[in-house]
Amino acid sequence: MNRKCHHAQSKPVQLGNLEEKLHSRSLKITGPRQAILEVMRQERHPATAKEIMAALPKGICDLVTVYRAMHLLEKIELVRRFDFGDGTARFELVRGNTEDHHHHLVCTACSLVVELEECFPNALEQRIAQTSGFQRLSHRLEFFGICPKCQL
Ligand SMILES: [Zn+2]
Ligand SMILES: [Zn+2]
Numbered sequence: 001m002n003r004k005c006h007h008a009q010s011k012p013v014q015l016g017n018l019e020e021k022l023h024s025r026s027l028k029i030t031g032p033r034q035a036i037l038e039v040m041r042q043e044r045h046p047a048t049a050k051e052i053m054a055a056l057p058k059g060i061c062d063l064v065t066v067y068r069a070m071h072l073l074e075k076i077e078l079v080r081r082f083d084f085g086d087g088t089a090r091f092e093l094v095r096g097n098t099e100d101h102h103h104h105l106v107c108t109a110c111s112l113v114v115e116l117e118e119c120f121p122n123a124l125e126q127r128i129a130q131t132s133g134f135q136r137l138s139h140r141l142e143f144f145g146i147c148p149k150c151q152l
Pocket of ligand 1: 107108109110111112146147148149150
């Protein structure tokens with residue numbers, strides 16, 4: 001159950017280089033954006049804009065600013081957006097190392113999110129690449145179910 005994925009992301013980004021990445025695209029790191037990245041660094045699970053807002057220092061910005069920042073950070077691939085089917089977008093920091101690759105198990109009743117380190121065998125992706133002629137394959141995989149608490 002604890003098997004790690006062996007396929008690395010194609011574009012490694014060092015955690016410490018996030019600000020540099022912003023700089024290199026000549027984007028200003030405003031106070032709120034900096035604070036949002038900091039919150040996301042601490043966050044283990046994909047978080048909604050409201051959750052990120054709640055974790056920010058009081059009065060640093062409003063929800064609209066958070067939404068705009070998330071949109072921007074997603075565009076420059078610093079965060080990844082998830083739609084778990086409950087109509088609320090969730091965001092997760094792209095950590096860019098091999099440990100970064102994981103999947104989610106989502107409770108459809110209470111939206112609990114569990115991180116899964118397990119992935120399917122690399123051979124499957126290689127086979128798909130070979131038969132299709134595609135290169136640099138990646139994938140997304142989300143599992144849904146009812147968590148133990150919601151089964152009561
Ligand atoms: Zn649940
Ligand atoms: Zn995987």
